[in-house]
Amino acid sequence: MKRQTQDTSIKHQENLKRQRDVLTFRMKKLSSKQSDFNSKTTALKEKIKKKYDDMKRVLDEDLRITLSQLDIEAEAMERNIEDGIEKCYRLTQEIDQQLVELSTQLEKDQEKMAEMEERIKETLNTTDPEFMQTDEFKNEQLLSLTINLLLFIRSQVPVTKKLFQSYAQVVVLDTDSAHPKLVISPEGDSVSYTETWQEVAENPSRFDTTLNVISRKGFKDVRNYWEVQVAGKTYWELGLTYPNIPRKGKEEDCWLGRGPTSWCVEFFNGDYTAWHDGVPHELTHASGRTFQRIGIFSSSEGGLICFLGADTMTPLYSFCAGTFTDSLFQAVCPGHDNQGTNRKPLLICDSSRSAPIL
Numbered sequence: 174m175k176r177q178t179q180d181t182s183i184k185h186q187e188n189l190k191r192q193r194d195v196l197t198f199r200m201k202k203l204s205s206k207q208s209d210f211n212s213k214t215t216a217l218k219e220k221i222k223k224k225y226d227d228m229k230r231v232l233d234e235d236l237r238i239t240l241s242q243l244d245i246e247a248e249a250m251e252r253n254i255e256d257g258i259e260k261c262y263r264l265t266q267e268i269d270q271q272l273v274e275l276s277t278q279l280e281k282d283q284e285k286m287a288e289m290e291e292r293i294k295e296t297l298n299t300t301d302p303e304f305m306q307t308d309e310f311k312n313e314q315l316l317s318l319t320i321n322l323l324l325f326i327r328s329q330v331p332v333t334k335k336l337f338q339s340y341a342q343v344v345v346l347d348t349d350s351a352h353p354k355l356v357i358s359p360e361g362d363s364v365s366y367t368e369t370w371q372e373v374a375e376n377p378s379r380f381d382t383t384l385n386v387i388s389r390k391g392f393k394d395v396r397n398y399w400e401v402q403v404a405g406k407t408y409w410e411l412g413l414t415y416p417n418i419p420r421k422g423k424e425e426d427c428w429l430g431r432g433p434t435s436w437c438v439e440f441f442n443g444d445y446t447a448w449h450d451g452v453p454h455e456l457t458h459a460s461g462r463t464f465q466r467i468g469i470f471s472s473s474e475g476g477l478i479c480f481l482g483a484d485t486m487t488p489l490y491s492f493c494a495g496t497f498t499d500s501l502f503q504a505v506c507p508g509h510d511n512q513g514t515n516r517k518p519l520l521i522c523d524s525s526r527s528a529p530i531l
Contacts, residue, residue: 239315239319257300260296260300261296261300264292264293264296267289268289268293271285271286271289331485331486333486334483334486337398337468337470337524338398338524338525338526340394340396340397340398340470341398341399341523341524341525342392342394342397342398342399342524344362344388344399344503344521345360345361345362345388345389345390345521346361346362346363346364346386346387346388346389346505346521347361347378347386347387347388347389348361348373348386349374349376349378349379350378350379350380350385350386350387350420351364351373351379351380351385351386352379352380352381352382352383352384352385352386353370353371353373353379353381354366354367354368354369354370354371354384355367355371355384355386355507356371356518357386358518361389361521362520362521363518363519363520363521364386364505364507364518364519365507365516365517365518365519366384366507366508366509366510366515366516368510377420378420379420380420380421380427381420381421381422382421382422382423382427383427383428383429383506384506384507384508384509385410385427385428385429385504385505385506386504386505386506387414387418387502387503387504387505388502388503388504390502391416391499391500391501391502392500392501392502393473393497393500393501394473395472395473395474396470396471396472396473397470397471397472397501398468398469398470398471398524399468399469399503399521399522399524400466400467400468400469400483400521400522400524401466401467401469401505401519401520401521401522402465402466402519402520402521402522403440403464403465403466403467403519404463404464404465404466404517405517406440406507406508406515406517406519407440407441407442407443407508407511407514407515408440408441408442408507408508408509408511408514408515409439409440409505409506409507409508409515409519410428410429410430410437410438410439410440410504410505410506410508411429411437411438411467411469411480411504411505411506411519412429412430412435412436412437412438412448412469412478412480412504413435413436413437413469413471413478413501413502413503413504414429414434414435414436414501414502414504415434415435415498415499415500415501415502416499416500416502417434417499418432418434418435418504419432425451428448429448429504429506430447430448430449430450430451431448431450431451432450432451433449433450435449435504436448436449436478436492436494437449437504437506438456438467438480438489438490441508442511443460443461443463444456444460445459445460445489445490447480447489447490447492449492454490456489456490459482459487459489462482462487464482464483464484464485464487465483465484466482466483466484466522467480467481467482467483467489468480468481468482468483468486468524469481469503471501473496473497475493475495476492476493476494476495476496476497477491477492477493477494478491478492478493478494479491483524505519505521507519
């Protein structure tokens, strides 16, 4: 019996050693994965930086050519003026000489005098400063083209925006999930708060305490992007959630980002906070800023969730969940009245099209 107990203990030790070896190997694999990810990120950043360096070289060359053209024209104008001054100077010298000669040969030089007067007239005409001017029309066109180039560059949608727009999805809010004090538009593309308790049917999916509503359909797309118009509001919450987020009672997990099943960014009176699993992250870099639209991008590869100020593609916060374990649903909370400052609705936007870049 004692021998059997010893054998069992030895087997248990051997099994634990094998498990320890497995975990050690897993740590090495994870470390290698991290190194590979960092290398790929560094390589990608270098490639993108090179493209922007190329663009800078193109613009610098265009600037050099433009300024060189203006320098050439300025040099030509300067030479023309100097030639005019030289002509005038030579002629005054001849006039002085003629005056000396005329003192003794006035009668003989009447014809020569007339010729000289004609030459003076012609010289004055050809050296009139009023006729020496740059091509203002051409210069105005050059300036106009430069301004148009600047406006064109400024009007271009950032490359990140173009990329995210390619992952845009249609989002329709689910009225059956909406808190009774929320009004959903017939199209399911906007939600607003009302003090009046709506006459709605009770069902297991409806939030009964938190002012939440989620999308009608979830998604498992590798990548997904959507935008919400938040202009004119002082309080809102936006994010993503698994379908099993608690819907009933005053439990903290019912709020977006307060439990392990949802992620969100909250805006309240000028301050931004990112939430997940009840942990707040104050976004001080965005404090005091307002955005017309907020964009939310998610990628199942790495479990990435990014929140952005979509007007200028300003990053707000990113979560890395690792692996999503279920379908994701878009979730919004328009917030309460906030003393009459928060009456405007949240509007789901067509995120495949750009709002004006401010």
